[in-house]
Every structure is written in structure tokens, then in C-alpha cells.
Amino acid sequence: MFKEINKLKIQGANFIKETPLEIFSSENNKITLIYGKNGTGKSTIARGINKISGKNEPEIKIAEFLTIKNETINNQTNEIFVFNEDYIFNNIKIKEDGLENIIIFGENIELQKEIDLIIKKTENLQIDAQKTICDKYKDENNSLSPKYYMNKIISSLKGDKNWAERDRRIKNNRQASFVREDTYKNFINQTPQKDRDELIIEFEKKFLEYESAKSKSIIIDISPLKIEEFSFNEKAFLELLKEKIEPPILNDREKFIIEIMNQNGKKYITEIHEYFSDDKHTTCPFCMQTVNEKCKEIIFESIEKILNENVENHQKELQKYTRKEINIDFTQYSSFSDLVNKCKEKLDIFNETIILN
Structure with missing residues (x-):
């Protein structure tokens, strides 16, 4: 042919x-x-x-x-x-598998198509199954749903014999307290050692004591405690501690000047400095000797060393971070002896900590 x-x-x-x-x-x-x-x-x-x-x-x-x-x-x-493009399209398929490629020929292509179809159907079935499970979790009437248990919790807090009514009695409201979706968070971390019936009996006992205390109570006109506010800037405090300020080494003359300053005050030394700064003054007011420029210069250096405010200012800044003891007069709170004693114990521990540190 x-x-x-x-x-x-x-x-x-x-x-x-x-x-x-x-x-x-x-x-x-x-x-x-x-x-x-x-x-x-x-x-x-x-x-x-x-x-x-x-x-x-x-x-x-x-x-x-x-x-x-x-x-x-x-x-x-x-x-x-x-063997043209149509042949390649219909009979050869390149399937990517990670970093490698798989080349499929002939009848295997149809088989691969069937496999792909099955995989697609499987994926759809998985999606449908997941949707079914999600729908169950979203259904408030299904025991798998968190909302189901949330509604049960809210229901258990409502009612005449539950938390809402007990809270109303304590607060003396007309209606039962409103139960929000997050009300349960007030109790979720509590771990009672008694069962519900025992706790209800204990509540009624405490409530009677509370009502009795209210009926016998008197109004005490007292002012609130005033405690000095104390702010602590840790960063600034650490910077102060990092500063290195050496105290001056004093000679006999400078020690004598300090003695005068201690007796007559810092202002007196400042006046002496101003006195010798005047060129007209050439005689020492203490020893009546003539004072030349060199001697004045030495005196100035000594006074300036003594009057150096760096150390003093640094100490003042550090003093600002000193926590003072807290002293409180509890006389007006004598009717609350138990609470006062507890406060005193805590306050003593606080003040002792300040003294030790």
C-alpha cells in the first residue's frame, strides 16, 4: 500500500x-x-x-x-x-506526584480517570460527612453541641430554687437576677467539697445571719481610709542605680569648711564664696591675713567640691523610691474587730517587709 x-x-x-x-x-x-x-x-x-x-x-x-x-x-x-496532539491528549497523561512526574499510556488513562472520579467522590463524601458532624455540633438540641450544655447550665441557674432567686434575695431585688450567657464564669472555677443539698442548707443559715445582721446594724459615719499613693518607675530606678558617683576626697581645709557649714549652715559657706569672689576683698575675715588670687582659687575649688550637688541630688532621687511604712488608726472601725485584726496582720507583714528591705 x-x-x-x-x-x-x-x-x-x-x-x-x-x-x-x-x-x-x-x-x-x-x-x-x-x-x-x-x-x-x-x-x-x-x-x-x-x-x-x-x-x-x-x-x-x-x-x-x-x-x-x-x-x-x-x-x-x-x-x-x-501520533499527533490529539493522540497525546487521549492516550498519554502526565500526573504530578510530589517532585516526580508519572506518565500514563493507553488504557491506563481511562483507569486513571476512574480513579480520579472515585477520589473526587470520596472527597465530596468526606465534605458531606464533616458538614453533617458540624450541623450536629451547631444543633442546640443535640447532645454533641456545646450550646446544648450551655442552655442546660443557663436553665439550671434560672428558677425560684436556683442561683437567680438566691441572688435576688441577697440583693433584695424585686425580680430574679438575669442570667447571661457568661454568668456561669462566676462559678466555673469553684470546687465545692459539699453536695448541692448541703450547700443550700448552709446558704439558708448564712442568709439568716445576714438578715439578722441587717436588722441589728447601725449606720457608722466614718471616712474612708486614705493611704498615700506610691508610684514606682522601675526603669528610672534602675538607671539611677547604674549611675556611679564617687564621694569627694577632702583635705584638712575642706573638712574645716564642712565643720563651719554644719555649725552655721550651707548658706554661710555660699556667702563666703560670694565674699571672696569680690576682687575688693583681699583679707580673710577669719585669720585677717592677706588672700591673693592663688589662695582664692584654692578656696573656691574646696568650696565647690563641698557644694557639689551631684551626690546630694542622686541621694534625693533614690530617696523618692523609698517606701514608707503605713500607719492606720483603726479606732473608728472597732465594731469590725475580725476584719480589723486581719488588716492589722497584713499591714504588719507589709511594714516589716519595708524595714527588712
């Missing part, structure tokens, strides 16, 4: 008219290379040959092999195989 093929007659797609194409120049030359730009008809020729092999190619109206004498060749079409 192939020895006789000389031309391909084709019509359809890129070939509007019936067109004969010479594909083999002679009987001995049965290899032909067809090349060209996109859209020039290469794929159409492949589809035409595919149509001759018996495949369905709707776009191709006519496709025949012709001999050198333009006679149609119809035999042995089962020996024609076309």
Missing part, C-alpha cells in the same frame, strides 16, 4: 477547497518532513490521515491517499497510525 502512495487529497479546516498534496516524491522515498508556521495546516494534514485510518474527524470532509496516477487507495487502512 505504502509503495503506491504519492499524494494526499484533503478538504476541510485549513484546506477550504479539495487540495492534492504530494507527500512522497517516488516509490523509493517514503520519508517526508512537513514543517511550517502555526496555522498553516500541519495538524489538518495529520487529521486527514487519521480520517483515512477510520477515525472520526468531523472537520475533515475529504481525505484520500492517491497513487502517482491519481487513483484512490483504500486498502490496509488498519496499518495507519497517527
Whole structure:
């Protein structure tokens, strides 16, 4: 058959008219290379040959092999195989699997399609199952739902014999206390050692004591405690501690000046400094000796060393962070002896801690 093929007659797609194409120049030359730009008809020729092999190619109206004498060749079409883009698409599939690719050929493609379909159905079933579970958790009437138990908690707090009524009695309100969704947080961390009945009996006992105390109580006109506010800037305090200020080393003269200052005050030393600063004063008021410029300079240096305020200021700043003891007169609270004693114990511990530190 192939020895006789000389031309391909084709019509359809890129070939509007019936067109004969010479594909083999002679009987001995049965290899032909067809090349060209996109859209020039290469794929159409492949589809035409595919149509001759018996495949369905709707776009191709006519496709025949012709001999050198333009006679149609119809035999042995089962020996024609076309490996074009359509063949690759229908028979070869590249499946990505991590860093590697899997190439699937022939019938395995259909099998892979079935597998993909099953996987898709499985994913949908999983989504449906998850939705079903989520719906159960969202259903307030389902015991799997947190909301189900939340409603039970809220219901147990409401009512004449529950928390809402007991809270109303304590606060002396007209209506039962309102139960919010977060009311349970007031009790969630409590771990009672008694059962509910015992706790109710204890509550009634305490409530009677509370009512009795209210009926016997008197109004005490007392002023609230006033405790000096204390603010502590840790960062500033640490910076003060980092400062390194060396105390001055004093000679005999400077020690004498300090003694005078201790007896007469700092202002007196300042006046001496001002006295010698005046050029008219050339005599010492203490020893009545003549004081030259060199001597004045030495005196000035000594006084300035003594009057150096760096150390004093640094100490004052540190003193600001000293916590003073707290002293409270509890006389006016004598009717609350138990509470007063507890407060005194706590206050003693606080003050002792300040003294030790």
C-alpha cells in the first residue's frame, strides 16, 4: 500500500477547497518532513490521515491517499497510525506526584480517570460527612453541641430554687437576677467539697445571719481610709542605680569648711564664696591675713567640691523610691474587730517587709 502512495487529497479546516498534496516524491522515498508556521495546516494534514485510518474527524470532509496516477487507495487502512496532539491528549497523561512526574499510556488513562472520579467522590463524601458532624455540633438540641450544655447550665441557674432567686434575695431585688450567657464564669472555677443539698442548707443559715445582721446594724459615719499613693518607675530606678558617683576626697581645709557649714549652715559657706569672689576683698575675715588670687582659687575649688550637688541630688532621687511604712488608726472601725485584726496582720507583714528591705 505504502509503495503506491504519492499524494494526499484533503478538504476541510485549513484546506477550504479539495487540495492534492504530494507527500512522497517516488516509490523509493517514503520519508517526508512537513514543517511550517502555526496555522498553516500541519495538524489538518495529520487529521486527514487519521480520517483515512477510520477515525472520526468531523472537520475533515475529504481525505484520500492517491497513487502517482491519481487513483484512490483504500486498502490496509488498519496499518495507519497517527501520533499527533490529539493522540497525546487521549492516550498519554502526565500526573504530578510530589517532585516526580508519572506518565500514563493507553488504557491506563481511562483507569486513571476512574480513579480520579472515585477520589473526587470520596472527597465530596468526606465534605458531606464533616458538614453533617458540624450541623450536629451547631444543633442546640443535640447532645454533641456545646450550646446544648450551655442552655442546660443557663436553665439550671434560672428558677425560684436556683442561683437567680438566691441572688435576688441577697440583693433584695424585686425580680430574679438575669442570667447571661457568661454568668456561669462566676462559678466555673469553684470546687465545692459539699453536695448541692448541703450547700443550700448552709446558704439558708448564712442568709439568716445576714438578715439578722441587717436588722441589728447601725449606720457608722466614718471616712474612708486614705493611704498615700506610691508610684514606682522601675526603669528610672534602675538607671539611677547604674549611675556611679564617687564621694569627694577632702583635705584638712575642706573638712574645716564642712565643720563651719554644719555649725552655721550651707548658706554661710555660699556667702563666703560670694565674699571672696569680690576682687575688693583681699583679707580673710577669719585669720585677717592677706588672700591673693592663688589662695582664692584654692578656696573656691574646696568650696565647690563641698557644694557639689551631684551626690546630694542622686541621694534625693533614690530617696523618692523609698517606701514608707503605713500607719492606720483603726479606732473608728472597732465594731469590725475580725476584719480589723486581719488588716492589722497584713499591714504588719507589709511594714516589716519595708524595714527588712
